[in-house]
Amino acid sequence: MDKSLSYDDVLLVPKYSDIRSRSEIDITGDLTNGLSLPLPIISSPMDTITETTMSFIMACMGGSGIIHRYNTIEEQSKMVREASAEIDSVAIGSLGAAVGVTGDYIERAQSLVFAGVKYICVDIAHGHHILMKEALYNLRKALPPNFHIMAGNVATLQGVNDLADWGANSVRCNIGGGSICSTRIQTGHGMPGLQTIFDCAKTDRDVGIIADGGIRNAGDIVKALAAGADAVMCGSLLAGTNETPGNILKDASGSYKVYRGMA
Numbered sequence: 485m486d487k488s489l490s491y492d493d494v495l496l497v498p499k500y501s502d503i504r505s506r507s508e509i510d511i512t513g514d515l516t517n518g519l520s521l522p523l524p525i526i527s528s529p530m531d532t533i534t535e536t537t538m539s540f541i542m543a544c545m546g547g548s549g550i551i552h553r554y555n556t557i558e559e560q561s562k563m564v565r566e567a568s569a570e571i572d573s574v575a576i577g578s579l580g581a582a583v584g585v586t587g588d589y590i591e592r593a594q595s596l597v598f599a600g601v602k603y604i605c606v607d608i609a610h611g612h613h614i615l616m617k618e619a620l621y622n623l624r625k626a627l628p629p630n631f632h633i634m635a636g637n638v639a640t641l642q643g644v645n646d647l648a649d650w651g652a653n654s655v656r657c658n659i660g661g662g663s664i665c666s667t668r669i670q671t672g673h674g675m676p677g678l679q680t681i682f683d684c685a686k687t688d689r690d691v692g693i694i695a696d697g698g699i700r701n702a703g704d705i706v707k708a709l710a711a712g713a714d715a716v717m718c719g720s721l722l723a724g725t726n727e728t729p730g731n732i733l734k735d736a737s738g739s740y741k742v743y744r745g746m747a
Contacts, residue, residue, distance in 0.1 A: 488679035491704045513715040515692030517653040519603055519632045522546035522576055524715035525705070526694065529553065529582035529607050532730035532743045533719050539567045541727050543577035550580035550605045550634075557592045561599040568600030580634065582607040585619035590626050603632035606652070610659065611636040612643035620651035637696055639675040644684045644691060654692030656717060657684040678711055685712025719743070 503509065513524025523546035527534045531554040534542075539549030551563050564581050571579050581596045582605045583589040593604050604627070606619055616635060623633060635647050636656025644655050658681075660674035675683075677698035685693050695708035696717035708716050722728060723743035730741040 488676045489682070490676035491678045491698060491700070491707055493676075494678055494707055496707065496710055511709070513692070513709075513713075515632070515634075515654040515694070515714050516690050517630060517632045519578060519634075519654065519692065521548055521578060521715055524709065524713075526550060526580070526715055526717045527722055528696070528717050528719035529580075529605055530719050530744070531555075532741070533722055533728050535729045536563045536566045538722070538725075538727040538729070539563075539579055540570050540575070543567075543571045543575035543579055546577045548578040548580055550582050550607075551601075553582040553584060553592070553607060557588060557595050560592065561595045564596055564599040564601045572600070578602045580605050583623075584608060585613075585615040589619060590622055593623055594626060597627060597631065603634055603653075605656075606633060606635040609637065611647060611656070612638045612640070616647065617650045620647070624651045634692075634694070636694070638684070639673075639680050641683045641686055644687045644693070645689055648687065648689035648691040652691065654694055654714070655684070656694045656696040657681060657713070658695060658697040660697070678707060681708055681711040681713050 511524055513521045525547040527538050527542050527549040529550035529552040531552045534549040534551055539551055542549040551560060560581060567579055579601055580603045581601045583593045585608055632653045633651060634654045635652035637659050638644055638655060638657055639659040647655050658677050681695050692714045693712060694715050694717050695713035699705055699716050699718050699721060705716050724741050728741060730743055733740045
């Protein structure tokens with residue numbers, strides 16, 4: 485059995501540097517096909533993480549937010565319109581929105597594009613699946629030519645290659661690694677998060693790699709980028725901020741925001 489590495493198993497070795505200021509560093513994440521993020525951080529498409537406010541703030545910082553799909557087409561499209569109007573005038577990042585692979589996903593995607601979203605994220609728990617293959621085929625026919633489609637999640641190099649061949653421009657990598665995700669417990673499937681990025685980044689396809697899940701601190705972000713990710717996706721790191729839509733709960737020990745897993 486091969487050994488696999490998690491974020492806690494690895495530290496980067498300090499080396500000599502001739503960089504005089506952090507302002508000289510360019511960490512822009514190129515997710516291919518026109519999606520480039522000066523700050524390679526994406527807020528997760530969860531209903532307690534990303535709606536209008538979070539997506540706007542993320543884009544202003546140079547990153548991106550993906551507005552979740554746990555709503556009606558009209559509600560999600562309204563959020564996109566509101567965020568897009570502000571982002572287009574002041575922000576340097578981008579705006580995404582999520583769809584599924586069954587039901588009204590084509591109509592939803594078309595409505596989101598009309599509302600001003602810059603890319604679509606096909607959002608399911610296990611992306612290396614025939615429903616994903618069919619959805620990417622159908623979305624490629626339904627959306628404008630060369631429109632950026634993100635898809636996932638997968639945990640293997642073969643998964644990345646297949647999604648790229650099916651039409652994805654960027655792929656969310658990692659299954660079951662999120663702080664609140666129960667996939668590994670419930671199904672017995674998954675891979676250590678950092679190993680997933682090492683493996684998936686070996687792809688020879690022109691596809692962006694997104695480390696999604698298990699990012700608990702800034703050091704994990706650095707490790708993911710060093711392992712080959714073009715960007716990272718965060719949920720729990722942002723859950724307690726003012727910009728999330730999660731409800732606030734209070735007790736004698738303090739105030740808390742609701743945060744739950746998705747997909």
